[in-house]
Amino acid sequence: MNKKNQFKIYTFGMFAMIISILLSCSxxxxxxxxxxxxxxxxxxIGTWMCTQSIDTGWGTTYQNLMVGKEVTIYKNGTYTSxxxxxxxxxxxxxxxxxxxxxxxNGGTFVITVNFSxxxxxxxxxxxxxxxxxxxxxxxxxxxHNITIPIxxxxxxxxxxxxxxxxxxxxxxSSIQNGKIIQFNKDGSCVVFHSMENAWRIxxxxxxxxxxxxNEPMFVYTLLSQNDNEITVRMxxxxxxxxxxxxxxxxxxx
Numbered sequence: 001m002n003k004k005n006q007f008k009i010y011t012f013g014m015f016a017m018i019i020s021i022l023l024s025c026s027x028x029x030x031x032x033x034x035x036x037x038x039x040x041x042x043x044x045i046g047t048w049m050c051t052q053s054i055d056t057g058w059g060t061t062y063q064n065l066m067v068g069k070e071v072t073i074y075k076n077g078t079y080t081s082x083x084x085x086x087x088x089x090x091x092x093x094x095x096x097x098x099x100x101x102x103x104x105n106g107g108t109f110v111i112t113v114n115f116s117x118x119x120x121x122x123x124x125x126x127x128x129x130x131x132x133x134x135x136x137x138x139x140x141x142x143x144h145n146i147t148i149p150i151x152x153x154x155x156x157x158x159x160x161x162x163x164x165x166x167x168x169x170x171x172x173s174s175i176q177n178g179k180i181i182q183f184n185k186d187g188s189c190v191v192f193h194s195m196e197n198a199w200r201i202x203x204x205x206x207x208x209x210x211x212x213x214n215e216p217m218f219v220y221t222l223l224s225q226n227d228n229e230i231t232v233r234m235x236x237x238x239x240x241x242x243x244x245x246x247x248x249x250x251x252x253x
Contacts, residue, residue: 041094043115047072048136057130066134068169068241072221080203082219082235082243089203148222149204156185160248163229170242175234180251192234193217207237218242 053066070082079090090103101109111124118138125131159182165175174192181191183206189199191208196218198211206220216237223231228250236242 041075044073044113044120045075047139048120049139050134051137052135053132054134055130055132057128070139070235070243071136078203080205080221082237148225150201150206150220150222152201154222155183155206158183159251160230161251163247163249165244165246168243168245170236170244172242172244175244175246181248191218 048071050066050069050071053064055062055065072080074080077091077093079092081090090101092099092101099111099113101111108127109124111122114121114123120136120138122132122134122136159180162175162177162179162181164177167175172192179192181189183189183191183199187198187200188211189196189208191199193208195210195215196208199206199208201207205222208217208220209215210217219235219237221233221235223233223245225231230248230250232246232248234242234244234246
């Protein structure tokens with residue numbers, strides 16, 4: 001693997017790790033640096049979309065590697081990410097204004113975070129010596145729209161009908177109103193892509209994959225639920241940039 005590809009994969013991990021770092025960032029609201037860790041965390045929790053990124057390593061500068069990727073930061077010291085190469089999940093710890101973040105694939109990052117309204121900026125260094133600057137725009141404030149962890153008992157043996165949907169990025173002609181998707185108790189599934197034939201839960205989200213090769217397909221995050229109706233966010237993995245919000249109605253199998 002050449003250095004550019006190695007760099008790209010590593011920065012995906014860094015991207016998610018940085019997320020954690022957010023939670024204790026130095027802020028731009030004129031605070032004196034003596035804010036409690038909990039105050040810093042409250043500013044960062046939510047879902048953020050990367051809109052600008054610059055990574056520097058091995059004497060080369062790379063722009064926009066992280067653009068379009070999302071991170072969701074939780075108050076309990078964990079985060080999730082749509083960067084599949086990073087593994088979707090990670091943890092962070094806070095010590096004053098210094099954040100140490102670790103992904104489930106390994107790696108450590110130290111980042112300084114600044115906020116301005118709904119924009120968050122990261123400046124930091126990865127354990128491999130790469131430096132980075134990322135700018136994020138807030139998409140969802142989880143103080144008010146809490147992402148709900150998905151458990152096996154909520155979805156196993158259940159089918160869902162698509163009530164409505166919105167495509168935010170990319171395309172998928174299989175997503176249609178009335179479409180029935182199903183997650184079986186034996187770990188098989190019938191969803192939107194012909195290769196989505198197996199599923200598992202990781203980090204409170206559903207990951208679908210192609211059973212024959214273990215190739216990841218899509219990630220489903222539960223945004224809200226009301227009786228037999230749920231709203232989920234669907235994100236592509238690897239090179240699939242699809243992002244959609246689906247409203248599903250439960251049907252008993």
